[in-house]
Amino acid sequence: MDQQTFLTQAMIFLAAAVIMVPIAKRLGLGSVLGYLLAGIIIGPAVLGLIHNDSGDIMHAAEFGVVMMLFLIGLELEPALLWRLRKSIIGLGGLQVLLSAVIIAGISFGLGLPWQQAVALGLILSLSSTAIVLQTLQEKGLMQQPVGRHSFSVLLFQDIAVIPMLALFPLLQNLPLGDATGDEHSTLVDGLPAWLQTLVVLGSVALIIGAGRFVVRPLLRLVAKTRQREVFTATALLLVIGIAVLMMQVGLSPALGTFLAGVVLANSEYRHELESDLEPFKGLLLGLFFIAVGASINFTLVAAQPLIIGGLVLGVMAAKAVVLYLLGRSAKLSLNDRFLFAFGLSQVGEFAFVLLTFTNQHGILPQELTSLMVAVVALSMALTPLALLVHEHLLAKRLQPANASARQQDDAIDEHNQVIIAGFGHFGNTVGRFLRAHKIGLTILDNDADRVELLRRMGFKVYYGDASRHELLAAAGAESAKLIIICLEPSEKRLELIETIKKHFPNLRMLVRASNRYDAYDLMNAGMLHIYRETMDTSLRVGVDAMRFLGFRAYTAQRAASLFFKKDEANLRKLSAIRDEEEYILSAREKIEELEKLLQTDMVQNMQDIERGWDEESLIDAAHRASDATVQP
């Protein structure tokens, strides 16, 4: 592909997505359906802008799934994965087994040879990780029982692909075509079986070990360069590297990156990785959905509408029944059971891979695989529609009963009440003070060395740019009571304030200010709790100076706190004036303001000596009146 064709193709894909996704979203159809429609429209069936042999695009797009699994892995701490083990093996295992048995049984009944029936059953039992997870995330259901169970099933399926690939050659029942040359060879091809197993296990161990001992220091090193794009490049390199390694040893790249994600889930760079890779994942997945849409062979569908329609509905119905029953045994609510059943009833993207594979290995005949490719693509396209039907017809009837149970589920994640943004000299004093009183803290900081140290000390600390919405959300800004903003650059503080005002209006902000003028800006931004960093220290110097000059300690201390109070009041007054006129203070005006301040200090503070401790008036009175009984 020369550059111009490449760019033209890219333009067509992007334009289709940009036009169709917002329309689909506006119509309440979800982004997946939008991408699929875009694919159908630019595909050979409608406009014919891209060609049917979009295999390259499909391959690139499949990488979106790999990246998605890495990101999912990042969100799954090993402990959580361990807790899900029953549901992964139990639910996932049963789902694959039962669906495969039923579909294979029906195929066999329809007259297919048993080898073909078994292959079809296994292939069609898989669901689409890409569509289901994208949809669940969009609906915010990932943290709920139905989301977790769906995820468990999908994870099992992704793992199950590996033994399927190993098993399929045994099912050969047709003469081998000459198409096998297409398959790429792996490093382990020539090795004996036991060595292959060893290599596979070794690679998994390598990922886990490297994730823990190599990748984290590497990320820290890269983070220290403070070059955002290098960090992004490292993240991409990580995912692509693992995918390549996995393919070399004949494992699923999705599984490998998922594993790497899990290993890094506990790392301090988790959120940075997440937000760096998120756009790539989104685009690649979008591309993937478009490719699916474009690959639906409508000529074939038009030629055999009844057979294909019947197959699509039959497969989806069979899978949905199995899922519904499993959902019931997993004690999902009625509504969630339907969601679970409809959501996972399509056939997944791995089916494309497996269908090609079975064709090449002489298991399924060409006509059957083309037919099935259309069935798979259609079932994927139907999923968002099935979920829409569920949402609009069923959910409304079933929802009220379990709405309250849902809300409780949301509150599982516990978060600290205080977030400190910026843990430099200023922030760490505040943090140490609060921690000394056992107040739970979540720290956001962008100094790699410090983050490392703090984590070792047992702080809950995230690396990254605190003014970013996702990082704040991850740190629990939704449920925290306070955020203490101690970031060094004042522009960063203002940026963070804007983000919080927009997304977390209930979070109370305590803000560090560098000086008076900075404090004015913060006041204009609506801040109520502003702390000028030099104010208290300067006054403490003043107090000590007074003491060295012979003032009593308590007098000096009271003078300072009085001065502080007046100055705060003055600050507010002057800020109000400035606000009205909207001007930026020039150097000259700063001097004038200082002069004004100095004058008011003299007048106010001199007058405010505590008269209660001043005996002068009493002594006067005693001299004037002979009646001394009126004095204490």
Added chain:
Amino acid sequence: MPRLLLLFAHPALEKSRIHKRLIRELKSIPQVTFHDLYEAYPDFNIDIATEQQLLLSHDIIAFQHPFYWYSAPAIIKQWMDLVLEHGWAYGSEGRMLEGKKALNIISSGGPRHVYAPEGRNRFTYRQFLAPFEQSVRLCKMDYLPPFVVPGTHRMEQQDLETFAALYRQALILLTAGNAPTDPGAELLNDQLTSSGILTH
């Protein structure tokens, strides 16, 4: 109806049992202004102008505090020292508080019977409270008998509830303008009956 300013002083309210329970009653008595001195002035830097303004806008002043060392926690003393200025609260020119009423609302660890000439503490509550009584008098106000929650060290929850109800009653009667008619009575408690009528 008279308004009551409750000058409240407890240096560690989070550890208090008695006062935390008592002040819960205040929510439903609108005429009472609750002013938590330790909360308002953690640095003892009392704002004199604000305090004087508060005094002027109320008719009855109550000091509520534990009876530490037969007296009040330090911030009450600081408050008196600074706010009750010569020429404002007392002295030939100081008449700003004239005619108002004042009292102490206190809790004591020891039971009531030890606050007697023959008891362990040797003096009565009112004898210990003499500095308050005289300061109030000097500011040309009327001193009312104190409301006391005695024996707090061994108080059962049930008795605390009784005292809370009595406290509530006392505040309601005071803010209804029914100040006790016997200013010389030992305790305000004695003038309240369960039916909520002042005895004579």
